[in-house]
Amino acid sequence: MRAEVAALLVKGAIELVPPAEMKCGFYSHYFIVPKKSEKRGEKSRRIIMQKHSSKMSKDIMKIFNDPIHGHIELHPLLVKIIDTPQFQRLRHLKQLGTKYLVYPGATHTRFEHSLGVAFLAGCMVKNLHENQPELNITKQDFLCVQIAGLCHDLGHGPFSHLFDGMFISEVRPGDKWEHEDASLHMFHCMRKKNGLGKEMEQYGLNLDEDIPFIEELIKGCKTDKQWSMKGRTEDKSFLYEIVANKLNGIDVDKWDYFARDCHYLGIPNGFDHQRLLKSARVCKVDGRNHICFRDKVADNIYGMFHTRYTLHRQALQHKIGYIIDVKIKDALVLADDKLMPGRKISDAIYDMPEYTKLTDHIFDQILHQSDSKPDLTEARGILNDILKRRLPKFVGEARLKEEDLKEKVKARLKEQPDKVSRSKVYQEELWKDWREKIKGHQTLKDEDFDIYVLDMGFGKVGNEPIENVHFYSKNEPNKAFKMEKYQVSSLKPKMFHEWLVRVYYKNTDYQNIQQKAEEFFHEWCKNNEFIDSGIMS
Template sequence: MKVARKIVNDPVYGFITIDHPLVFKVIDHPYYQRMRRIQQMAFAHLVYPGAVHNRLHHSLGAYHLMSNALAELKSKGIEITPEEEVASKIAILLHDIGHGPFSHALEQTLIQGVHHEALSLLIMQSLNEEFKGQLDLAICIFTGKYHKKFLHQLISGQLDVDRMDFLTRDSFFTGVSEGVIMYDRILKMLTVHEGELVVEEKAIFSIEKFLVARRLMYWQVYLHKTVLCAEKMLVNIISRARDLITAGIPVNAPSATLDFFLHHTEPLNISKHLKKFCQLDDYDVMGAIKSWMFHPDKVLSVLCRMLVDRQLLKVKLQAAPFSGQFIANEREAMAIITGLSLDEIAYFVFSGEASNTTYDPTEERINILFKDGSIRDISQVDNALIQHNLSRPVKKHYFCYLNPVSASSMFTTLPY
């Protein structure tokens, strides 16, 4: 029987081949297609205008890298059956399917107590029922229960194809060249030792470049102070809407799906509402924000106007935490300028902490296979960059506040 074959033209890798009927079925499913409507990088486009790619782009890119990684391992004599190959490709295709609107930005805000990984598994299990058990092996690999551990490590590990794609893709779309990694060389150097994924000695410098690129991308892009501020403003918008609802003040979203999750503030058994969740995307949230620009509540309407018009809060960064007294003083001063209460001004004047660890050898390790057959963690390699620098967490404390010059007019000017 002739197997259908299609190619997708990707701006990062060129042509991506899809050549298995079950992979077609997964990609065609509405749950998967929903990822077109979820931004990969939330509000990073407010700083890097080209960063408008979505979760589906990333998923297909990770699938492409998985295909290349499996082909490389098979060429080195590592046994991977056709069933394992298809299952691994499906597992990586679906690894991020549980992301909600604006990806990480609203995680734990719209649906509390459930991480996107858990939602991804629930959706995979739902699809498996629909596909009559054809995703059993993909789920087993995804959850790390399959006996060939290296297949799971390709999906979730220090050197997984998920990270390789998002670094490559995000640096491409943002134009931040510091994030460029030698993904093709890393893939060529992958092998398996005692059932686990390792990297040949020749790839040490490429691995170091990968780790440095990760660190630079986090601080230059993912945790950029303006991106961070916009995402916290989004969280505050949802929080304010919920606070008003709790107080009995009507706040309705144009989307019935978003309205459902907004009005259910108590912990939900999300497995009972999975179909509703799979109808939720960025469009629902942005539609609501544009509608709430005209809400009679000043806090909600101003927050929404500021985000839509990119009139964001100011941000200060420093190594030490901002003192409680400093924040209290700033809130009191701004409350006088705006006429808001201290509780209300807290939505506009707040602090927090951003943290990133580039490589923690106490977690999943990057093991290097040397020519003499010995195995060492990358942090134990002589002169390795991460030995002293990249294994320690880096923390930055941020303080977001209203511009005192324009603060007063924001709360007296009618929306449009």
């Protein structure tokens, strides 16, 4: 067959054409069709030739019917990864943790999100490969980026960010563990337990360089610093900006969860990731390859970060959802050393076989423990209260004037500069002020209230959404430049981040003191010059 094809190519009777119908895969085979100059009446020929494998890759690509992206195709190596216990665990981790207790439709899981990220990662690589063949993107690059997208959330614990952001930080306060670390450990465990190394080699991966590359993609790295990556050379730096973009926060992980979370929450999604995906292009910035976007999509990037804020404001940091998170965290803390004999729940973060068993089912494990475990009575009681909606009552919320608060606690902030510590410092300062102001009140007692400080904004990286984003123009597609906010619109906000304080009343007799509690809260906000959301001017 190959000799026949070669002869026809030499004669100019046929030409290689990539298959148009491949949705977001890599060119693993080509159609060989008659050239247009072929004489009329001559017998048409159509031969399919494999480029990377002796099998027909189109025949073995697996199709998934996804409610967000439609019918998507994934490479057989990705399917091998999906069909492991470590990956199947993601079916039992809800994407939005406890938010299904507030939004009934929010029952989607990390499993389908991970498939979506792998798909979009493939779309991005394919788009760059087609538009810029000089980037020399290989089949191995394509597979590695997709695998990283597929496996980036393997390390999440029960109830997603509640586990690492609230539970682990309380029971292991000195531990710097993050779910990204567990994703790497789980990825290693998955390969070892399921013999995936051989499968990867069969599909052309070089384990010595491709495994470190996948792990670096999962962990994420700043691509504007001195190059220290082991998986790929500096000319492939743009590949590190697809799954977990630490430079400016624009990545396919967000694109999938924006679309997916909005869909299942029932919140309108005004952001179209396809527009950004199609305009993505690699340009040189200070001698290094970065993903840039057309100048005309700058407003879409603002829209992307505004969608993030909307999701957090309306759902992820919902006032009832947030206090449910706090109460489930309290139950997990109480059950940490009591649920499993001889070990703690939190010990599993460094034991992947045990961590594989740790899912959202832990809620029911604690809830349905028999009376023979009296140590879990208090934890069970908290979970029963959640199900019966016996929750602390929301008193009020206000935006803080951060500059004034920072001035009060600047000495402590120097010792604890990170965002998590800042939240804790602010919370302690406000709690101290609340206690002092409530002293002597005839009805209200400070021990009946809890105060929480939350941060909310357009993104984690930088204050200005397009601060670290580079653009290109239609006339100069290879020249990268930055845009200022005023060049996009004069109507963009001045601030892209805010700190909120929330007060909750812990007892069940709230109806009797509700008016007094809310009046005191409004007065407290007024005295501190907080922006009280409960007072309409």
